[in-house]
Amino acid sequence: MAYTEVQLQALESALAKGEHRVTFGDKTVEYRSVDDLKAAIREVKRGLLQQAAETGLLPGAPRQIRVTTSKGF
Numbered sequence: 001m002a003y004t005e006v007q008l009q010a011l012e013s014a015l016a017k018g019e020h021r022v023t024f025g026d027k028t029v030e031y032r033s034v035d036d037l038k039a040a041i042r043e044v045k046r047g048l049l050q051q052a053a054e055t056g057l058l059p060g061a062p063r064q065i066r067v068t069t070s071k072g073f
Contacts, residue, residue, distance in 0.1 A: 003047040011041045 007024055014022045015037050021030045022037075031037040 002051065003044045005048070008041065008044045008048065011037065011044060015041065 010022050010024060014020070015034070020032070020034075020037065021028060023029075029040075031040065
């Protein structure tokens with residue numbers, strides 16, 4: 001499923017407020033516990049990272065180029 005930053009912000013806001021009910025547009029989800037809400041946040045973050053990697057928006061590992069020189073002695 002494709003997730004958005006707005007969904008992640010709504011989940012994190014609900015967690016910060018201590019709420020168990022989150023509304024996305026016209027849909028409302030009620031979580032049974034804080035652990036369920038935290039699991040949903042982890043799932044959305046994982047999905048966003050996967051989407052970023054698939055579209056090439058996630059930067060790869062930093063490259064290092066090392067140059068050594070000598071006088072030839």
